[in-house]
Amino acid sequence: MDYNFSAIEGKWQQYWKENKTYKVDIDKAKPKFYVLDMFPYPSGAGLHVGHPLGYIASDIYSRYKRLQGFNVLHPMGYDAFGLPAEQYAIQTGQHPALTTDINIKRYREQLDKIGFSYDWDREVRTCEPEYYHWTQWAFVKMFKHYYNNVTQKAEPIEQLVAEFEQNGNTKIDAACSEIETFTAEQWRAMDEKQQQETLLAYRLAYLADTMVNWCPALGTVLANDEVKEGFSVRGGHPVEQRKMKQWCLRISAYAERLLNDLETLDWTDSLKEIQRNWIGRSEGAEVTFKIDGSDNGILVFTTRPDTIYGATFMVLAPESELVDQLTTPEYKQDVEEYITMAKRKTERERQAEAKKVTGQFTGSYAINPFTEQKIPIWISEYVLAGYGTGAIMAVPAHDSRDFVFAKTFGLPIVQTVSQPGETPTDTATWTESYDAKEGIVINSGMLNGLEVKEAIRTINENIEKLGLGRCKVNFRLRDAIFSRQRYWGEPFPVYYKDGLPYAIDEDKLPLELPEVDAYLPTEQGEPPLGRAKTWHTPEGYPYELSTMPGFAGSSAYYLRYMDPKNDKGLVSKEANEYWENVDLYIGGTEHATGHLVYSRFWNKFLFDLGYVCKNEPFKKLINQGMIQGRSNFVYRVKGTNQFVSYNLRKDYDVTEIHVDVNIVENDVLDTEKFRAWRPEFAEAEFILENGKYICGWAVEKMSKSMYNVVNPDVIVDKYGADTLRIYEMFLGPLEQSKPWDTNGIDGVHKFLRRLWRLFQNANNEVSISNDTATKDELKVIHKTIKKISQDIENFSFNTGVSAFMICVNELTDLKCNKREVLEPLTILIAPYAPHIAEELWHMLGHQQSVCDAQWPEFKEEYLVESSFTCPISFNGKTRFTLDIPLNLPKDEVEKMVLAHEQTARFLDGKSPKKIIVVPNKIVNIVV
RNA sequence: GCGGAUAUGGCGUAAUUGGUAGCCGCGCUAGACUUAGGAUCUAGUGCCGAAAGGCGUGGGGGUUCGAGUCCCUCUAUCCGCACCA
Incomplete structure (x- = not known):
């Protein structure tokens, strides 16, 4: 029997569906494990080959955990509210619910083809009233x-x-x-x-x-x-x-x-x-500066109160409410003009002109509470209304922004921190500020001679004692x-x-x-x-007209999966106390400051109210890398319809054109398909090399416009889901970004066929031996059990695949078809390639799903060796290897090495200076 | 500007964490079987060299008997934040 992947995969997907193989319920007899994927927004474009990467990894982990005896919750759903569906609705008049539904169907078909172990009975859609009931409730x-x-x-x-x-x-x-x-x-x-x-x-x-x-x-x-x-x-x-x-x-x-x-x-x-940067905690002090000639003051936030003696002016945000009362009649017009100018600028322009220093004097002065000097009050864009108090004390000597501002407008600069042992220089000669967080304080009255940290402590005490302000922690998080x-x-x-x-x-x-x-x-x-005609309460009070943002629905979905059908609450106490929180969460890094902050907040809020039992939603989180596209190019000779092959292009004046990667194989263009691809190329002529048209290539974002999008359906149809799953993992470390290149997939497909053939004899008949396995065979399988278990625990799925390949290669060489070996191998591979594993498992005579098997136990005893192939190196360069009995005493190893004929050759008549013997590792001879 | 990550054959990558650099796969070369090969199998494949040998993990320097791995420094790419006081 040949490895007919499409028949096998269809058969088992049907079986899993009919038998509800992946249905999961609370089972207090088993430890729980919750594996979650960041649920997708169902876009009209469908999935490309990059999307399932994280899903496959989490699926492997889920299946592994289940085989280890855990009760695994592994759900999937849709983040179904969102802008694209609505934009489409505006264009077409179609209800967004309708397009969303169509897109979800397509997503589901694509997901089903890959053979995930989701419990679909727990599916949620954020746009359904049964779901958003609980978003509104929160x-x-x-x-x-x-x-x-x-x-x-x-x-x-x-x-x-x-x-x-x-x-x-x-x-x-x-x-x-x-x-x-x-x-x-x-x-x-x-x-x-x-x-x-x-x-x-x-x-x-x-x-x-x-x-x-x-x-x-x-x-x-x-x-x-x-x-x-x-x-x-x-x-x-x-x-x-x-x-x-x-x-x-x-x-x-x-x-x-x-x-x-x-x-x-x-x-x-x-x-x-x-997240730390986004939350942006900073410790400092709030200090009030009295306004000269008024009872009012200006409250500022500073992280460097120790430099307060160097505060020679103040700056307010243009939006500050104090600006009106501080502006003297003399400066009224200038200030107004400045504010208008600042307000008109878009965020974009502000950023483009970030380097340009602008500002306007208000005409008023404040009193520095420590130097008791009059200092001018300015307004400037560089002070943000939304952070701190919207006003700052400017210390130009020790803050680069204040420095540039002072230089531009000719304001005084007073140094208050210096390097120990250094003589202070004239600040007028400075070209940049001295933003040091360490040093000795000078020119600062009571603080003189103190180290910065002590100075901060001392000044804070004084600020509080004098009633000028208090210590304060500020956050950037809005x-x-x-x-x-x-x-x-x-x-x-x-x-x-x-x-x-x-x-x-x-x-x-x-x-x-x-x-x-x-x-x-x-x-x-x-x-x-x-x-909406009736958008008001029965009593006639109008409802809110806005709707909630995208992150609303995704902030507690992980809780809803625990108890998705509950119409009495978001999640029952029982379900929440059993499933607790997510043990493993896999998704993209793009949600670092959005979803992952909001849902932590949402969860903490529900925790405070006692609705959930854990104060964090996601215990472990892994960010999968992005799958990039690998684009192909053809080279059109300018002004002609001739296309020149990659290595010949330098002889011509050419234009590089993206070509659909689906009509290129191993960088060789299918010229017939190319002619059929687009009408303008129907008459294309080719200048070939060795009878082939070779394309150029580059790694770019996977996108339609680069013609480098690869659809998982196409891969599944051609090679099967198991091949796709393994190949996605084989590409490289999960967390790393890497380009998708369909070319390498043959190797993985061949590997599955070789695996299949282990169970067959030369006549393509199932043939499994019940004989006792040899020492070598046991060594191969136990080596693999160890490696695969370790690799899954470490989320090192790529090295796991390579271990499988080595195992199958070695078993093929040993011509091993022993049940004792093939059975554990089948279980090992079930998380990676569930379809072929089910088929092989049943071929081995089992009636139950391989999902309900038990993860094989690794036994060290099969790996014990009696000797070690030891590298013998001279001056750190390995010259030859020598089989040395394990744990041979050092001096015996030395004797054995020196006695070896090869040693004399590499010593070349000289006597060794030093011999380093690292037992069971290496021998190094220094000459 | 600040913070983080990465850099290994033609390509994707591996290396028990300081101990044989290049596992596994793609690609490539040669051969076998074949009417055929985009099937399968066998052998080879880091670079230079006929070989002996030399060189080799982004560049330079250092520690060490020994460095892809540790330290210093520089460069490049990617990501995040960006007047956050």
């Missing part, structure tokens, strides 16, 4: 909670109300937006509207006027992680800053915990580092803007009464997405939901 919970900084957790808003009744907000330490202090009496005196407005400043889901990334082309607001270099990540449209009323999630309240708990996670250092002015997303479970938002009762959820007549904004510029 939002309502966030609306109804605030963050208590003292207990470091989310608490019910009622507790806050009780506190306000008692003490106003004078004693509370909670995460909140900017708000005035009020007493209990003042609280009680407020009407409902005022009270609600006040509470809004504390809610974890809150409505606020904020500067947002507005994308006119997409007609929506975007989150910071959805914008890159001033353009939208999806679509690449320009983004501008705008102030708008938006729903936000107070994720900044969790900044400290999000940062600290990174320590507990088994993620790569680079990914943790990205609250997540949660509104999108779009149709295809979760509706907010919110209605408005007197212009104030109220949450819908939890038992009224889900609030289903209404039908609209077009997926465009209304004529009044409202979001598409403004078109």
Whole structure:
């Protein structure tokens, strides 16, 4: 019987489906293991060969864990809300649900062909009301909670109300937006509207006027992680800053915990580092500088309070509310012009002109609280309104930005830190600032002579003692803007009464997405939901018109998989306590600052409320590398329809043209297919080398426009899913980016055929021997058991494949068809190549699925050798090898080596200076 | 500018973590079987050299009996952040 992969794969996929082989339920008798893939957004283009890479790796791991006796949860679903489907809907008028559904079907077909062990009964789609019910529910919970900084957790808003009744907000330490202090009496005196407005400043889901990334082309607001270099990540449209009323999630309240708990996670250092940078914690002090001739002050944040004696001017963000009152009549016009200029600039322009120093004096002065000198107050773009207090004390001697600013506008520069033993030089001669974090403080009154770290401690004490300010930790992490002015997303479970938002009762959820007549904004510029006829509560209060962003639905999907059909809750306590959290999460690094921050936040919030039992969602995370494309080129002789082969192209004046990689094999162009590829090439002529047309090649992004997209279906049809799975793993380390080149796939396919042939005799009949295996055969299989187990544990799937190849090559050489060897081999390969493994397993006479077999046990005893082939080197260069009995004493080894005839040859008459014997490793003779 | 990662044959890669550099596969060369070969099998294949031998893990330097692996330095590529006070 030949290895008929398509028949075998169809047969077993059917079998798995009929027998629900991958269905999984809570089973307290077995340890659980949760393996998760980042679920895909089902795009219209379908999967290319790069997408399943991580899925295959996690599938291998899942199957391995199952064979080891774990109860493995390995689900899959779809991140189904999103912009592309809606953009398509705008163009075609087709409901996004419809295109989404079609795309999902195609994804499913493609996924099914590859033979994954997903429990499809647990599939979720974020766009279905049964699913987004719980997205909305979590939002309502966030609306109804605030963050208590003292207990470091989310608490019910009622507790806050009780506190306000008692003490106003004078004693509370909670995460909140900017708000005035009020007493209990003042609280009680407020009407409902005022009270609600006040509470809004504390809610974890809150409505606020904020500067947002507005994308006119997409007609929506975007989150910071959805914008890159001033353009939208999806679509690449320009983004501008705008102030708008938006729903936000107070994720900044969790900044400290999000940062600290990174320590507990088994993620790569680079990914943790990205998150640390994104959260951006910095320790410093808040200090008030008095405004000259006024009782008011300017609050600044600084990480270097030790340099305060060198603060020779102050700078405010142009957007700062203080600007108005600080600007003297004399400077009014200049300041206004500057602000207008700054406001008009898009984010893009700001970045392009980042090096250009601009600024404007306000006419006012502040008093440096330590030097007691008058220092000018400026405004400049380089100070950001959104970070710290939107104002800085400028220390030009020790901050490069302040330095450049001072140089440009001729402001004084005072050095306050110097290198020990170094004589301070005239700052007027400096060409750059001295941004040192170490050194001895000078020119700084009470701080003189102290080391920077001591100086910081001393000055902080004084700042607090003098009532000038306090120590403070600042975060770069901003609250997540949660509104999108779009149709295809979760509706907010919110209605408005007197212009104030109220949450819908939890038992009224889900609030289903209404039908609209077009997926465009209304004529009044409202979001598409403004078109829905009955978009209000039964009492007539209008619902929110925005919808939630893409990350809403993906923030808790890993919890929903634990209990996907539950209509009483997101996840039952029982299911959550059994599955706990994700043991292994595999996905791309592109979600480092988006999804992976949001879902950690979401999970922590639910943890605070007691709905989930673990405070982190993903224990271990692996980022698979990107699969790049490998493009092919043909070379057209300019002005002709002639194409010249790669190595001859230098003799002609040619244009390089991308050619579809699917009509090229081993860089040899199929000229007939090329002529048929596009009408303009129908009459193409070729200048060949050795009768072939050789194409050039390059590694590029896999994309349609480069004609280098390879579809997994095509590979599966030609070679089979098992070959695809193994080849994807064989390409290289999982985490590394690498180009896809279909050429190498033959080797893997040949390997599977050789594996198959181990079970067959020369006449192509199944032939398995029940004889006892020889020592050599046992050694081969146990070596492989050891290697494969280790490699899977280390996620080193590429070396695993090579170990299989070595094993099959060696067994082929030994002509081994013993059950004792082939049975464990079949189980070993089942995670990588489940279809052929099932077929072989049944060929071996088993009735159950190979998935229910037991992972073979490795026995060291079969690998023990009596001698070691020892490399003998001279001056570090290996010259020959010698079989030496294991654990032979050093001096005997030395004797044996020196006695060897080859040794004399390499000594060449000289006597050895030194002989190094590393037992069972190497012998090195120094001459 | 800051932070991180990577660099090994024609190509994808491997190397028990300081101990025989190039495993496995592609490609290539030669041969066998064959009406045929984009099938299969056998042998070879880092580079230079007829050979002996020499050279060789991005470049330079160092530690060591011994370095792809450790240290210093430079270069290139990729990724993340970017006026974050």
